[in-house]
Amino acid sequence: MQLHLDLLSPPCRSLYLFAEALKIPYEFRLVDLLAGQQYSEEFGKLNLVKKAPVLEDGSFVLSESTAILQYLVQKCSVADHWFPAELQQRARVDEYLSWQHLNLRSHCSKVFLLRLMHRPLMGSEAPKDKLDATLEDMKQSLDLLEEKFLQDKPFIVGNKISVADLVAMVEMMQPLGVGVDPFQGRPKLTAWRDRVKKELGVKLVDQAHEALLDSSGLQQKMQNNTELQKLKPMFLKYFR
Amino acid sequence: MNLGKSTRSEKFQHFETETSAWLRGECLLKAAVSVRMRPDEPPLSSSVAIMLYLAEKFQTPEHWFPADLRLRSRVNEYLSWQHMAIRMHGSKMYWMRVMIPKIMGIDVPKEKMDGALEDLNASLTLIEENFLQDRPFIVGDQMSLADLVAIVEIMQPLGAGLDVFEGRPKLSAWRDRVQASIGKDLFDEAHQVILGAQDAMKQVDPSKLEPFKPKILRLFF
Numbered sequence: 001m002q003l004h005l006d007l008l009s010p011p012c013r014s015l016y017l018f019a020e021a022l023k024i025p026y027e028f029r030l031v032d033l034l035a036g037q038q039y040s041e042e043f044g045k046l047n048l049v050k051k052a053p054v055l056e057d058g059s060f061v062l063s064e065s066t067a068i069l070q071y072l073v074q075k076c077s078v079a080d081h082w083f084p085a086e087l088q089q090r091a092r093v094d095e096y097l098s099w100q101h102l103n104l105r106s107h108c109s110k111v112f113l114l115r116l117m118h119r120p121l122m123g124s125e126a127p128k129d130k131l132d133a134t135l136e137d138m139k140q141s142l143d144l145l146e147e148k149f150l151q152d153k154p155f156i157v158g159n160k161i162s163v164a165d166l167v168a169m170v171e172m173m174q175p176l177g178v179g180v181d182p183f184q185g186r187p188k189l190t191a192w193r194d195r196v197k198k199e200l201g202v203k204l205v206d207q208a209h210e211a212l213l214d215s216s217g218l219q220q221k222m223q224n225n226t227e228l229q230k231l232k233p234m235f236l237k238y239f240r
Numbered sequence: 241m242n243l244g245k246s247t248r249s250e251k252f253q254h255f256e257t258e259t260s261a262w263l264r265g266e267c268l269l270k271a272a273v274s275v276r277m278r279p280d281e282p283p284l285s286s287s288v289a290i291m292l293y294l295a296e297k298f299q300t301p302e303h304w305f306p307a308d309l310r311l312r313s314r315v316n317e318y319l320s321w322q323h324m325a326i327r328m329h330g331s332k333m334y335w336m337r338v339m340i341p342k343i344m345g346i347d348v349p350k351e352k353m354d355g356a357l358e359d360l361n362a363s364l365t366l367i368e369e370n371f372l373q374d375r376p377f378i379v380g381d382q383m384s385l386a387d388l389v390a391i392v393e394i395m396q397p398l399g400a401g402l403d404v405f406e407g408r409p410k411l412s413a414w415r416d417r418v419q420a421s422i423g424k425d426l427f428d429e430a431h432q433v434i435l436g437a438q439d440a441m442k443q444v445d446p447s448k449l450e451p452f453k454p455k456i457l458r459l460f461f
Contacts, residue, residue: 048366048370049370060310062313062314063317064320064321066320067313067316067317067319067320070312070313070316071309074309074312087293090293090296091290092284094286094289097289097320098286098288098289098319099285099286101324102323102324102328237355
């Protein structure tokens with residue numbers, strides 16, 4: 001089984017963490033997203049949507065991290081709490097996984113992309129009002145994560161960690177890559193993140209986020225980037 | 241379309257009436273649907289999560305959400321992808337062509353409209369080339385939740401007067417199969433509201449839509 005990943009991408013990190021923490025055997029295949037490798041002809045044959053992560057299991061190719069997570073859960077017979085069989089608990093996981101696309105994931109990614117890519121791609125810093133609006137959207141998503149999904153429970157579904165927490169955590173880490181700390185002033189979410197880290201393995205989570213948190217490395221990557229223009233169409237579409 | 245068994249217990253009364261409407265896909269067109277699983281718990285939001293819950297709860301026929309791992313994964317793959325793709329692009333069309341002119345009293349700038357159309361077309365092309373390919377339905381020979389979710393989102397721009405099926409014979413043929421599978425009467429009934437939306441909007445007093453202005457300014461300007 002191969003997983004095509006780039007650890008700079010939150011959905012890729014969720015798969016990496018899941019496979020590593022649960023000791024699921026797989027081969028790591030790098031798709032360098034900042035170098036535009038997802039737009040290569042070869043990758044396009046693997047996934048027409050031209051995005052990572054992608055799973056290859058023999059002749060079976062699957063995209064979308066939440067679908068891949070559920071595939072791994074079923075195939076590898078992991079502990080029930082990751083994706084509970086009990087109907088209502090499972091519904092809560094499905095509810096979070098569905099909501100997060102256009103909310104937490106979208107807004108945290110936008111903050112990251114605006115601050116990382118606007119200057120290299122557009123020649124100037126992102127306009128302040130645009131950034132402020134994105135930060136406000138992110139704040140609202142974080143409020144919902146805290147007040148609707150987590151509430152007073154240790155994890156989103158209850159007492160045990162599930163794929164919902166994994167997916168939420170990696171998305172919430174993303175703005176840290178551009179010096180925006182979503183955990184600041186949020187002790188509840190900070191405590192939750194620490195619980196999630198503990199369940200997965202603190203060292204493992206830190207290692208998975210190493211590239212993201214290496215800000216000088218990231219800046220350098222953007223500066224020496226001959227493939228930058230490949231990213232422009234995606235960037236423009238994302239913000240139109 | 242076999243809707244499966246139903247239970248008569250009190251707690252589910254709230255969504256029992258919703259259920260048949262649900263399985264018709266009608267509720268996917270409504271603004272918000274909530275299902276109370278237990279009185280002391282918050283309602284279940286998110287149409288996809290609700291559908292999955294109902295399919296399991298009412299033990300609907302297997303083709304809706306296949307037990308086979310690979311087929312089920314294909315359904316999950318589509319349900320995940322569609323959020324940031326066809327769902328977003330389709331509903332944007334409705335806002336841009338119907339709601340914004342009505343509420344703001346101006347047309348959306350051509351450049352923005354062209355961009356939105358380009359995105360919508362890209363999503364439709366991906367549905368045809370990646371998710372349908374040469375299969376009758378997204379997962380194979382039988383209709384699943386993926387097709388149900390896909391069809392209601394694809395019908396949305398029609399409510400804005402945009403014929404997304406024009407020049408897309410593959411998509412049109414699939415729509416016909418979905419319609420036949422659900423039953424034409426039910427399909428038409430479910431889409432009555434959205435297809436009449438443009439005309440219905442004409443009757444609405446714009447001042448009643450004032451609360452939408454801040455959201456529009458944030459999202460579109």
